[in-house]
Amino acid sequence: MSGTTKNRDGHGRLGSVLSGLAVAVGFLLFLGGLAGGALLYRPYTVPTGSMAPTLDVGSKLLAQRIDGDEVRRGDVVVFEDPLWGQATMVKRVVGVGGDTVACCGTDGRLTVNGAPIEEPYLPTGTAGPARASTEDFTATVPADGLFLLGDDRITSLDSRTHLDDAAQGSVPRSAVVARVDAVAWPLPGGLVDRPAAFAALPGGTSDPGPVTLLLTAVAAGTALILGGAAYGPLATRPRGRGKSAGEKVKA
Missing domain, CATH: 2.10.109.10 (Umud Fragment, subunit A)
Incomplete structure (x- = not known):
């Protein structure tokens, strides 16, 4: 049993690290896309x-x-x-x-x-x-x-x-x-x-500016943030009742 528990804990730690990394990268892409858009572009409404x-x-x-x-x-x-x-x-x-x-x-x-x-x-x-x-x-x-x-x-x-x-x-x-x-x-x-x-x-x-690249960065960042944040609740969700350590099993 100890080997099984260790294996599950190892996967859990790896999943948590990857989840945190996805969220961090997502924030970088999201904020980078927004910052680049604010610097290079101006919004305009057609009157x-x-x-x-x-x-x-x-x-x-x-x-x-x-x-x-x-x-x-x-x-x-x-x-x-x-x-x-x-x-x-x-x-x-x-x-x-x-x-x-x-x-x-x-x-x-x-x-x-x-x-x-x-x-x-x-x-x-x-x-x-x-x-x-x-x-x-x-x-x-x-x-x-x-x-x-x-x-x-x-x-x-x-x-x-x-x-x-x-x-x-x-x-x-x-x-x-x-x-x-x-x-x-x-x-x-x-x-x-x-x-x-x-x-x-x-x-x-002329060629278009980097608007497509910036919008892609924002979209990809949003997806990584949501995906990484969703990992925790999904990973800790109960997967059904197993047999307790003290439960007797008939031969």
């Missing part, structure tokens, strides 16, 4: 429907804190420009310094430096994709400027509204405070895609 259907009103976003120099065509950015009012806004970058942005081409598409841009987020009707803009325009983006449009071209107040400004509707790169990487709510959320048509232009598109 209007100007970015629908990509971003609906009230959507909760994770926007990476970046410098304006890191912005590429196709990015959805959060920016603040006094000439556009005091509100924090979110729009898609369709042109950068030196670009000529125009609409619309013969097929109703937006063009950047004469190249037509396929925009999959625009609505499609029975007659084909909608025009990229309800009104025609041509604008040259100044150096260090960004030309911004909402994905809902009917309701969005964007660079087209400011075409008569000195910068022809562009905002300086320094106005950007963050780049939207992912939708956190409503579920299932997910990463915000960069259209392939922008990737084909010089400079390409």
Whole structure:
């Protein structure tokens, strides 16, 4: 009997050590993911429907804190420009310094430096994709400027509204405070895609930040904490009555 008891105690001690280790690692992953998210990202709530259907009103976003120099065509950015009012806004970058942005081409598409841009987020009707803009325009983006449009071209107040400004509707790169990487709510959320048509232009598109890695760390940490904490009650739960040491057994 002493050998059996010793064996059980050994397994119990090992289980307790592994349980404690799982909880400790879980806390490191969980807190590391949260701390990294707080440092690299800022939460943002979409105030209007100007970015629908990509971003609906009230959507909760994770926007990476970046410098304006890191912005590429196709990015959805959060920016603040006094000439556009005091509100924090979110729009898609369709042109950068030196670009000529125009609409619309013969097929109703937006063009950047004469190249037509396929925009999959625009609505499609029975007659084909909608025009990229309800009104025609041509604008040259100044150096260090960004030309911004909402994905809902009917309701969005964007660079087209400011075409008569000195910068022809562009905002300086320094106005950007963050780049939207992912939708956190409503579920299932997910990463915000960069259209392939922008990737084909010089400079390409940007890569998402470490949002997936950070969310995975938080999820894995939560699982380890819960699993490790549950081990104790499960390990000490009675497994049924055995025969006592003094109970007689018939031959």
